[in-house]
Amino acid sequence: MAKSLSTTSILTRPITITAIVAAVSVGALLIGDHTDLIRERAATPRGPTLAQALLDGVRLTPTQPESPVRPKEPGPKRVDPPVVTSPPPSKQ
Numbered sequence: 001m002a003k004s005l006s007t008t009s010i011l012t013r014p015i016t017i018t019a020i021v022a023a024v025s026v027g028a029l030l031i032g033d034h035t036d037l038i039r040e041r042a043a044t045p046r047g048p049t050l051a052q053a054l055l056d057g058v059r060l061t062p063t064q065p066e067s068p069v070r071p072k073e074p075g076p077k078r079v080d081p082p083v084v085t086s087p088p089p090s091k092q
Contacts (some may be wrong), residue, residue: 054060
């Protein structure tokens with residue numbers, strides 16, 4: 001005898017639940033990203049952004065200067081190469 005599958009036994013399988021969730025998620029992404037049903041698109045500003053910001057009253061402030069405190073470099077300290085102080089060779 002063949003075992004009949006009821007609706008409740010099909011919906012309890014993990015692969016079926018995963019497929020349903022994936023299909024609903026992809027559908028929601030397509031509707032949300034490609035249509036204006038969820039929200040209106042913001043219009044992009046025309047003209048240079050800095051000029052428009054200055055017209056809107058934005059103040060530009062400089063960034064903070066670099067800190068005089070420097071972190072210690074990782075690894076061993078660098079050493080200058082040895083200086084050779086030998087007398088010049090004598091001519092014979």
